[in-house]
Amino acid sequence: MPYLILFVCLGNICRSPLAEAVFAHLVQERGLSTSFEKIDSAGTAGYHVGEEPDERTVATCKKHGVPISSLCRQLQARLESLCKSDFDEFDVIVGMDTMNMANIEKIRPKNSKAKVTLFGVYGDGKVIQDPYYGGPGGFEKTYQQCLAYSEGLLADLGFGKDEVGSAGSESGNGNGRL
Template structure:
């Protein structure tokens, strides 16, 4: 079975597309075959590219990123094995729309490492985006370690 993961933040232009790109890259470097996507709990930016600072940060660290923003939908709860929220607010939003037939394991991404949320860098400088990147790398490795231990 291929593991499938949906990374979720609010608008799907900063944290979650970066998390998607980083998790794909870390898994690839580890030789793991997983499917990764990202979405937002809000539909503010549907169809938009990631924030230019998200793209610049991924380029700086040589992580490919190619994403068009979308909003979480009910089908995601059965299509993905794991839905990982960037912070507690997004986790609450996911829990509030989670259908009864959901099969995905819906958790705070930070629960795989230190229970810390990923701070939203949108109103921050490029330094906030780079901090987000490093946190995504650490969370990706912690998540993949736990998943590998289950298999």
């Protein structure tokens, strides 16, 4: 059964769209697209509903060859922040920092099916700080964390770095700990 993954930050213009783009790019590069029904992002606050990702997020993705233009259209189509139905729709909801996690838990309905986790647990355990008020260096650090944590999330789901799909089939078993 294909996975549904949701990345969450505060405003959904910096970290979560960057995480979504990086994760989706890795999935596509490895031929794992059929194993993921939906990869999306949301914010816990409606500050930027309907806005495209921050231009520095877009620039960082372009610098690393990570497509983000179709992501902008998806974000505009979503036009919402995190909502209760997301906890039943998605298999994994990933927060970027402890404030995001607290906000996610406030919204989370009892007995929801989604696994809710801090993105950093799939790597060094660190939070991804909001780069919004910083310079390009903050966005580069965010990119590097998203790349490392995306590798860890894929491994946790049973798709290790060496398990690349070929000719449309996956060699990853998809039997991770989820």
